[in-house]
Amino acid sequence: MSLQLQARNLACERDGRWLFGALDLEIQGGDILRVEGANGSGKTTLLKLLSAQSLDYQGTLLWRGEPLRRVRRDFLSHLLYIGHASALKPALSALENLAWHAALAGQPSSEAERVAALATLGLSGFEDLPVGQLSAGQQRRVALARLVLVRRRLWMLDEPFTALDRDGIQTLEALLSSHVGQGGSVVLTTHQPLRVEVPVNRLHLGEEGVDVTT
Amino acid sequence: MSRPERYAEPSGANRPLIAMMRRDLLLMMRSPGAWLNPLAFFALVITLFPVGISPAASVLSTLAPGLLWVAALLATLLSLEGMFRDDAEDGSLEQLLLAPQPLPLLVLARVAVHWVSTGLPLALMAPVLGIMLALPSGSYPMLMASLALGSAALSLIGAIGAALTIGVARGGILLSLLVLPLYVPVLIFGSGAVQAAIGGTPVAPHLALLGALLALALALAPWATAAALRISLNA
Known part of the structure; x- marks a missing residue:
């Protein structure tokens, strides 16, 4: 069955501040989504929402068309999360x-x-x-x-390049390319230029709002 | 190249649980300080009583069951703070919450290891300290049995408090305040069992109540702890 994680009109507030709002996302097999933004812009928070760790959000998260909260167990058996x-x-x-x-x-x-x-x-x-x-x-x-x-199938990596040397970065980029090449998906946050052989979707979180580009 | 298999994988549905307990036991062996501290505390406190009160056997033997139980309870309390703290700091706890296995089961595995590393050694050590307090010799089996049974309940109840106070800096006092009221019944029936054994009255009612408390804790604490962990980590 194909892999599909969708966010509809996702919004998240922390300590009285809106980190993002009206966020629409779709992650399918073969996608890399790169989440960018300044420090404190909500990258890690977004990853925690997408990985079903935090339920403190507004909007809808769907896994294969079902609400994520209801199919959490099935979702988690497809997820590999590596945090900070x-x-x-x-x-x-x-x-x-x-x-x-x-x-x-x-x-x-x-x-x-x-x-x-x-x-x-x-x-x-x-x-x-x-x-x-x-x-x-x-x-x-x-x-x-x-x-x-x-x-x-689904990798979520929070700043995976931290502390890696040039060799390590290349190894990780090769792993990402081959995983996506085999139909897997990746969501990652990084400040590093990403050199992979597949198209990368970018999501920019910032003061000026949310911006998704392919 | 042949490499000895030191970490053979268990099979079946219990694999994550067994792996969890095995890892915790391995960590316990590598850093003995964490489980030796409560034992040292227990021994130190008990050695001070004959010095501070009176070395007379007639005085000490009446106080002994209560003193041993209170000291063991405080030693357990001392060990609670570390139950989830390291895992929260290094990110292991996040991975536990993301595991497809039910969190209460993983919590139960952690509590079992905590009991093996604190409650059980305390129960085994108690008779030696009982000699120091002139505890009548016939009551040693009851002392060990009541401590072994009671400390399992203490570990289970303590896990809830430990999970709730992960995010609190220096949460030791808060943890004690949360957990102590729930520890009181265990203390009453635990030391009651030993006193009954000394006095020659039936011990079965005390042990049955202690067992009932353990059963209740076993049924409720893993779920409460799991919920507390989720709250603490996402607060």
Whole structure:
């Protein structure tokens, strides 16, 4: 079944300030949506609404034509969300962290798969070190290894490029391209120029209102 | 290259739960401070009573059940704050809320590990400290049983408070205020069971009430905690 997340007339207010209003969105298989905007413009808040974490909004969110609140469980089984925080335990190794994430997602993974996922992100040889001993960029790579390990159709990534070096950025861009090429979808926020081989929809959040371009 | 399988995956529908408990136990072993602190607190408080009150066995033995239970309760309270805090800070909690599994079940897994790392060690340690307070020897099994049963209820109830106070900076006092009134019945029937064992009156009613409190907490607390987590994280 095709993947489709729609927002109709979405509006969100935080602390007496409207972050955005009258937002119409449609995310389908093969789409990349890039959310832009200044610091504090509501990018992370929008991602939290779209990932069904926060229910504090006005308007309608539809997943495959059904209200998101009602089909939340089904929606979440298609979603892979990587937020600002890495969701890694410093005391556990990269492999142990990934094993937990895969199990939590309900997808069994073998040790070989986890090692391969880390190798894709260029972390061969760091599998057994406590994540707390890795650098910020390496920790980000461990978090991003979930993209390889956990097979989900819809990715939501909040500032995924933070702390990555040039190699890491290229690896992530390649992952995004191939995911979208296979019919997956991506919603991401970044300040980084994005070089992927597929067209990118852009959503700009700002004082002057919401602006969607393709 | 052959790599020993140290983290074999469990199979079946319980996989996320087992993975969750396994991760928590692993974390517990890697950072023993978190679970040793309440035990050290328990031991320190109990050692001070003979010094502060009187070393006379006749005085201490009447106070012993209450003192042991109060100290164990406070030690549990001390350990509650960390139950969800680390997960909230590093983003793991966000991932728990996004997991397709029912959140109350994941909460239950977390509470089970909390009990194994605080309630159970407290119950096992209590007889040793009981000797120090001249607790009559026949009541040791009852002391351990009542603490093991009661502390499970304390962990469950405490989880609600811990979930509600995640977002509060230095929420320890608030957490204590929220949780203490609900702890009182557990304390009454827990120390009551030990006193009954010493006095030779039937202990079954006390244990049954303690069990009823545990059953009630088991039925309600995971749902309340799950709801509290959702509120705290999106506030």
